[in-house]
Amino acid sequence: MLKAYDSGVECLGILKGWKGFLENLTIPLNIAEHDDLHTVGGTILYTSRTNPFKGVSSKEEKAKELTKKFNDLEIDALIAIGGDDTLGVADTMYKHANAKVVGVPKTIDNDLKGTHYTFGFWSSTQLASNAMDNLTTTARSHQRVFVVEIMGRDAGFLTMYSGISAGADIILIPETPFDFEKDIVDILKKRVNAGYKYHIIATSEGAYPKLESLNRDFKTISKETIDKLPKDTFGNPLLAKLGMSQIIIDELNLRDDLKEEFQKNGVEFECRSVVLGHTMRAGTPNSFDRILGLRFGLAAMKLILEGKFGNMVSLQGNKIKTVPLSEGVGKKYLTADNDKMELRDLLVKIRYLSKQK
Ligand code: F6P
Numbered sequence: 001m002l003k004a005y006d007s008g009v010e011c012l013g014i015l016k017g018w019k020g021f022l023e024n025l026t027i028p029l030n031i032a033e034h035d036d037l038h039t040v041g042g043t044i045l046y047t048s049r050t051n052p053f054k055g056v057s058s059k060e061e062k063a064k065e066l067t068k069k070f071n072d073l074e075i076d077a078l079i080a081i082g083g084d085d086t087l088g089v090a091d092t093m094y095k096h097a098n099a100k101v102v103g104v105p106k107t108i109d110n111d112l113k114g115t116h117y118t119f120g121f122w123s124s125t126q127l128a129s130n131a132m133d134n135l136t137t138t139a140r141s142h143q144r145v146f147v148v149e150i151m152g153r154d155a156g157f158l159t160m161y162s163g164i165s166a167g168a169d170i171i172l173i174p175e176t177p178f179d180f181e182k183d184i185v186d187i188l189k190k191r192v193n194a195g196y197k198y199h200i201i202a203t204s205e206g207a208y209p210k211l212e213s214l215n216r217d218f219k220t221i222s223k224e225t226i227d228k229l230p231k232d233t234f235g236n237p238l239l240a241k242l243g244m245s246q247i248i249i250d251e252l253n254l255r256d257d258l259k260e261e262f263q264k265n266g267v268e269f270e271c272r273s274v275v276l277g278h279t280m281r282a283g284t285p286n287s288f289d290r291i292l293g294l295r296f297g298l299a300a301m302k303l304i305l306e307g308k309f310g311n312m313v314s315l316q317g318n319k320i321k322t323v324p325l326s327e328g329v330g331k332k333y334l335t336a337d338n339d340k341m342e343l344r345d346l347l348v349k350i351r352y353l354s355k356q357k
Pocket of ligand 1: 109
């Protein structure tokens with residue numbers, strides 16, 4: 001809005017994402033009333049999970065119909081702000097109807113291919129890291145195993161970064177399906193024998209066991225449980241419905257061998273689960289995200305003024321770059337060569353090895 005005002009461009013806010021676009025739900029956006037917007041969490045435009053292309057037979061026809069709506073809304077161009085789903089709609093509109101759209105990557109999941117970071121990610125990571133720091137107090141006092149469930153859908157960035165930041169003892173992410181016996185039970189046994197009295201397990205809401213482990217180790221769920229999960233409007237499985245943290249707790253409580261190992265070391269065997277859920281989308285953004293949001297907005301407005309549609313703004317290193325929406329809107333996941341993977345494995349292993357008697 002800052003650049004728009006400076007360039008004599010009038011801004012209109014479209015409410016509730018693509019739902020508001022379809023239903024002409026708009027508000028005027030005057031910088032005079034919103035000059036501190038970057039310091040406030042959430043969005044004054046509200047949001048929704050609406051996919052205008054859901055179930056359409058011809059994407060081209062739908063894209064042309066949607067692009068005509070620019071006239072109804074009396075807008076010349078559109079800045080779409082959101083994750084892979086939201087920006088995927090903008091990309092389809094550009095591809096099939098040459099819509100005058102520009103994308104700004106925004107999701108706490110940080111799972112958008114075209115940018116190193118999305119704004120909201122680091123604020124959410126900090127919230128989860130702080131929560132695990134705080135839980136350590138009660139875990140230590142009660143000698144408990146805490147399984148903390150962290151958002152991120154099917155990408156593990158939030159869990160990996162917040163888990164490493166808080167020094168979680170076990171970190172489970174969707175990109176590396178876990179082996180319940182090897183990655184949880186064995187590690188807890190090694191840790192308690194090395195003298196640890198409490199344990200924090202960070203698990204993505206989308207983490208899930210390897211099929212071999214699911215069939216071998218699990219008593220409370222099966223492959224059908226995962227297959228039956230409901231899907232959202234974009235076809236994403238609602239992984240949070242799985243409730244992985246409680247499943248892990250239930251399975252741990254069935255392991256008498258583990259209880260015996262804890263008791264042999266004079267340590268209580270009590271497990272609790274904590275689902276951070278929407279507390280990770282709360283509060284005010286941190287400075288990194290406030291500044292990134294402003295930088296993205298400035299860059300997006302400049303793309304509009306230069307008529308460079310069909311692109312999204314991107315953070316690469318510490319530079320703001322432009323990538324075509326068609327390249328940027330895919331999903332990104334943590335890869336095996338990512339140094340956080342090695343850090344996680346070292347954090348888990350070296351701790352108990354270094355303390356073994
Ligand atoms: O995509 C962001 C996100 O917070 C995910 O991490 C989470 O699984 C999902 O949204 C929750 O969606 P809702 O707020 O619709 O329950």
